[in-house]
Amino acid sequence: xxxxxxxxxxxxxxxxxxxARHLIGELYLHVRQKHSVTLMPAVxxxxxxxxxxxxxxxxxGVVRGPGSFTGVRIxxxxxxxxxxxxxxxxxxxxxxxxxxxxxxxxxxVCALLDARREEVYAKAVSGEEVLVEEEAGxxxxxxxxxxxxxxxxxxxxxxxxxxEEIRNAMPDARFMPEELSRCRASFVFSAIARGxxxxxxxxxxxxxxxxxSQAERVHGSPDTCP
Numbered sequence: 702x703x704x705x706x707x708x709x710x711x712x713x714x715x716x717x718x719x720x721a722r723h724l725i726g727e728l729y730l731h732v733r734q735k736h737s738v739t740l741m742p743a744v745x746x747x748x749x750x751x752x753x754x755x756x757x758x759x760x761x762g763v764v765r766g767p768g769s770f771t772g773v774r775i776x777x778x779x780x781x782x783x784x785x786x787x788x789x790x791x792x793x794x795x796x797x798x799x800x801x802x803x804x805x806x807x808x809x810v811c812a813l814l815d816a817r818r819e820e821v822y823a824k825a826v827s828g829e830e831v832l833v834e835e836e837a838g839x840x841x842x843x844x845x846x847x848x849x850x851x852x853x854x855x856x857x858x859x860x861x862x863x864x865e866e867i868r869n870a871m872p873d874a875r876f877m878p879e880e881l882s883r884c885r886a887s888f889v890f891s892a893i894a895r896g897x898x899x900x901x902x903x904x905x906x907x908x909x910x911x912x913x914s915q916a917e918r919v920h921g922s923p924d925t926c927p
Contacts, residue, residue, distance in 0.1 A: 704762050705718055707761075708763070709773070709775050710772050714729075715728060716740070716747050727747075740775060740776070759789060762893070763906070765793045765907070766911075768884070773910065790901065792901075793906055802894075803856070803885070804881075809825070809847070810827075811823065815858050816912070821838070822836070824836075825850075832847055833846050840863055854876070855874055855875065
C-alpha cells in the first residue's frame with residue numbers, strides 16, 4: 702500500500718510517501734512562500750523523485766488541523782481533491798495527535814500549538830489515557846491539569862514558545878528537540894500505526910479548527926486571512 706501524506710497546518714509545508722514497509726521519502730519546506738504555491742509542486746516532486754505515479758497511490762493522508770486556518774483549508778481541500786480524482790480513501794489525523802504520534806513515546810505526552818492571544822491548542826495523554834481532551838485555552842489551565850504527571854514530554858511549537866513557563870511550573874518536564882516539535886507529513890504514518898488516524902472518503906473529510914477564526918468572531922464571516 703502506497704500512501705501520500707501532507708501537512709500544511711503550520712508555517713512549514715511537507716509531504717511524504719510511505720508503503721507498507723517503510724518511509725520512502727519526505728519533502729519539508731520552511732520558506733516564506735505560501736502553501737498554495739509550494740504544496741502541489743512538492744507533491745509533484747516527491748512522486749517524480751520516487752518514480753511513483755499518482756495512479757499508483759492507494760490512499761492520501763492529511764493533517765486536518767487545528768493550526769493556521771488558511772493552511773488547514775489548503776491541505777484538506779488538496780487531499781479531498783486528490784482522493785476524489787483518484788478514487789481512493791483519505792487517512793486524516795488531528796495536528797495534536799500527529800505530534801503525539803511523532804514523539805514515538807508511549808508514556809506521558811502533551812502536544813501544544815501556539816493559538817496566539819496567550820492561548821494554546823492542547824492535548825495530553827498518558828499511554829492510552831487522555832489527560833486533556835483536544836481544546837483551546839490558556840496554557841495555565843493545561844499545566845494545572847498535567848502538573849502532577851512526572852516527566853511529561855512536551856512537543857509542538859507551543860512547547861517551544863512557552864518552554865520557560867512550562868519549566869517553571871514543571872521542573873522535571875521533558876521536551877522534544879525544537880526541529881522535531883513542528884508537525885510534519887511523516888507523522889501521519891506514525892498516527893496510522895498507533896490508531897490515531899481516521900480512514901474516510903473525500904466527501905466526509907473536514908477541517909478541524911477547534912475555535913472560530915478571528916474574522917468569524919468579529920464579523921461572523923469565514924476567515925480570509927493567511
